[in-house]
Amino acid sequence: MKIQRIETIHFPPLPDDQWTQRQGTSRQASPNCLWVRVFTDEGLCGLGETYYLPRAVAAVIHDLAAPLLLGRDPRDIENHWCNLFALVNFCGYAGAELRAVSALDIALWDLAGQRAGQPIYALLGGRSRASVPVYNTCVSSGNYDDYHAWFSRDPGDLAEDLLAQGVGAMKFWPFDQFGPTLAGPDRPGQDFSIWGGPTAAGALGHRIDADALRRGVRLVEAVRDRVGDRLAIAVEGHARWDFPSAVKIARALEPFDLMWLEEIMPPDNVEAYVELKSRARTPICQSERLFTRFGFRPFIERRATDIVMPDVAWCGGVTEVRKIAALADVHYLPVTLHDTIGPVALWASAHLMLHLPNATIMEHVRGYVDGWYQDVLVDRVPVERGELSLPDRPGLGTRLHDDFAQRPGACVEVSRL
Numbered sequence: 001m002k003i004q005r006i007e008t009i010h011f012p013p014l015p016d017d018q019w020t021q022r023q024g025t026s027r028q029a030s031p032n033c034l035w036v037r038v039f040t041d042e043g044l045c046g047l048g049e050t051y052y053l054p055r056a057v058a059a060v061i062h063d064l065a066a067p068l069l070l071g072r073d074p075r076d077i078e079n080h081w082c083n084l085f086a087l088v089n090f091c092g093y094a095g096a097e098l099r100a101v102s103a104l105d106i107a108l109w110d111l112a113g114q115r116a117g118q119p120i121y122a123l124l125g126g127r128s129r130a131s132v133p134v135y136n137t138c139v140s141s142g143n144y145d146d147y148h149a150w151f152s153r154d155p156g157d158l159a160e161d162l163l164a165q166g167v168g169a170m171k172f173w174p175f176d177q178f179g180p181t182l183a184g185p186d187r188p189g190q191d192f193s194i195w196g197g198p199t200a201a202g203a204l205g206h207r208i209d210a211d212a213l214r215r216g217v218r219l220v221e222a223v224r225d226r227v228g229d230r231l232a233i234a235v236e237g238h239a240r241w242d243f244p245s246a247v248k249i250a251r252a253l254e255p256f257d258l259m260w261l262e263e264i265m266p267p268d269n270v271e272a273y274v275e276l277k278s279r280a281r282t283p284i285c286q287s288e289r290l291f292t293r294f295g296f297r298p299f300i301e302r303r304a305t306d307i308v309m310p311d312v313a314w315c316g317g318v319t320e321v322r323k324i325a326a327l328a329d330v331h332y333l334p335v336t337l338h339d340t341i342g343p344v345a346l347w348a349s350a351h352l353m354l355h356l357p358n359a360t361i362m363e364h365v366r367g368y369v370d371g372w373y374q375d376v377l378v379d380r381v382p383v384e385r386g387e388l389s390l391p392d393r394p395g396l397g398t399r400l401h402d403d404f405a406q407r408p409g410a411c412v413e414v415s416r417l
Helices: 016-023 054-069 077-089 096-116 146-151 155-164 210-230 243-252 270-279 292-301 317-330 343-355
Strands: 003-010 033-040 045-051 132-137 169-172 232-236 260-262 284-286 335-337 359-364 411-416
Touching: 003 054, 033 054, 033 096, 045 096, 045 343, 054 077, 054 096, 054 411, 077 096, 077 317, 096 317, 096 343, 132 232, 132 343, 146 155, 155 169, 155 210, 210 232, 210 243, 243 270, 270 284, 270 292, 292 317, 317 335, 317 343, 335 343, 343 359
Parallel strands: 132 169, 132 359, 169 232, 232 260, 260 284, 335 359
Antiparallel strands: 003 033, 003 411, 033 045
16 A cells, blocks of 8 residues: 555635624634645545644645655554654754644554554554543634633633533633733734634733732632532643743632643743642643653653643644653553644544543533534534544544535645655
């Protein structure tokens, strides 16, 4: 079996006014996705995906990776990963390069499963569980205005609604609003808007005053006041705060028994996280901004994190996530996987979460799963009553809609043998 063709697909964002008319408060997530299909001489097609700067990632795939993959056997996944990593690492690996490797790796595992007639989780060694619980990241999309529900209305109402659906955990970001924006000194206080809504990205915050701290904590307290400990809470930090601010936030959240506080500082200084853990009892999660096992290694070995959260579509694909998870398992640390990016990544993550012995809970956005994810794939990922499972199908178990690459605005690029 040989790789004959590699195809990338992405869509440009709509003008904000057109998007608002169609999708209301939803942010334009799908234009930031890149889908990758790897075709073989036996007529099989493997599907991969990544997120962020799709044109840049497509260039890496076609200009750098395709010449190394075309004509080769797609089943040699480990060798392809090592070769691609060595190639991109020649000039520095993180960013678009690892996103390209990740998307291709997912597609190669999909191909391997199809060729073997087995789900990816079976190729990895089988399931450790039949299903995995999910938590809801509270982004607005489709029929669910979850962002505004917690940010500008009553987060207790949102918590009750999630529990009614069987979802037992939620994640939101109550302190981002108090951090500096990207607007610069000439437009202080303004949000930087991209793809239809304000982004969580911002400059590093060096001061959070008592009033802001109370207002952020109050959002968490409102959930606890309403539903008690029936629903777990995670707080996202988006790497927005310096060390003194992070200590204040982590200590202020201690009474609420969080599932975790995620990436409250940038993940560039492991010693800062070691010190944070010595000063506060709130569990710490390190997540998607770390790429490969080499990025996660110091946080795991220095006990600078309590929960390990790679992103399968960023950190190196299925091949690399299993190595990160094994490293975490050596240190008795649990693994969860990141997903607010796209449906293929969620399917790939589900295979890993069913397999990995130290997997705990899976991220999802209910508005995506019940909304635009279904516009991309022929199958809805099975999430019912707060549990994610998978059908017993070869490979990923799903595919793009047949007309996907022919839809209006589709940007399709192909590399051939």
